[in-house]
Structure formats: C-alpha cells, structure tokens
Amino acid sequence: MAEAVTLQRNPIHRALSRPNLLIGADRELVLITGLASIILIFVVLTIYSALLGATLWIVIVAALRMMAKADPLMRHVYMRHMAYKPFYKATSTPWRRY
Template identity: 75%
Template sequence: MADLGSSLQRTRIHRALSRPNLLMGADRELVLVTGLASIILIFVVLTWISALFGLAVWTVIVGLLRMMAKADPLMRRVYLRHITYRSHYRTTSSPWRRA
C-alpha cells in the first residue's frame, strides 16, 4: 500500500465495470437465446405438452448455464476462442506463409 505521504494517485475501479455480464446467474446471450428458442417452441406448436416441454427445456438449460457460469463466467468466450485455434503450430515460419 502507498504511504499517506506518497504522491501516488488512486483510481477507483467500480465493480460493475469489471464484472462479467450475467443474466439470472448465467451468460446473458445464452440465456436470451435459450428463452427465445423455448418461446418459439411454445408458440409455434401451441399445445399444453409443448408449453410444458418448453418450460422444462428452459429450466434445465438455464440451470446448466448457471453451473457453467459458476465454474467460469467467461467460459463461452474461452470456448469460442479455443475452437479457432489450430491443433498444431509449426515451430518455424515458412517462406510461403500467409501474412
């Protein structure tokens, strides 16, 4: 910590600026897409069975998304970056490499 007599400037970083963007404890985009898919299922088929199935699917998937966000709130972004990586990278550059 800085002493009281030091001339270091302190800047407060608010928690809302550094927290992940969650909705109902899970990733916001995934919860919204799940809700949209469930609502489409309910209103396209328009039966009681589809309504119960849509609510059950939404409840189960949001529960799984909450468990995923509890493990790592940024897991979706990490996974999307992971699948863009190659399985093997050459140790040296090729003269015909793409820039």
C-alpha cells in the same frame, strides 16, 4: 530529507469489471435459450410443447448457471479455443514462406 510519497487511489467501479450476467448465467446464452423455448411453445401450440419448452429452458439455465459459477467468461474461452487450429507446424515465424 526525503518526503513521504502518498499513493493515489483510483476506484474501479464494479460495473466496469464484472461479467455481464442475467439470472446468474451468460446473458446472450440465456436470451437465446429463452427465445428458442418461446418459439417451441408458440409454434407447436400444445400443452406438451409448453411443458417441454418450460422444462427445457429451466434445465438449460441451470446448466448455464453452473457454467457461469465455474467461470463467467467460459463461453468466450470456448469460442477462442474453437478458433485454434488442431496442429501448428514448427516454423520460425507464422509468416515464413513454405
């Protein structure tokens, strides 16, 4: 007779498979925009620059959150897209001599 085979289950922890987000947006982009806003506030040192810096940061973080909601890895996809050439010649292999 054939024995019943039980499947082994291995848990995948959420921390290993989730994207790295901060305030619901891409971590690096949020930190860079926060740094740029703080630099704007403390370099100019006027009330208008403080309001502009805070408003700019809030608007940009809202846009980054919408971007992360659509695709948490959109920044990586865009960077890969920018690395592609606009045109690839039709050759049998990329390493063929011309």
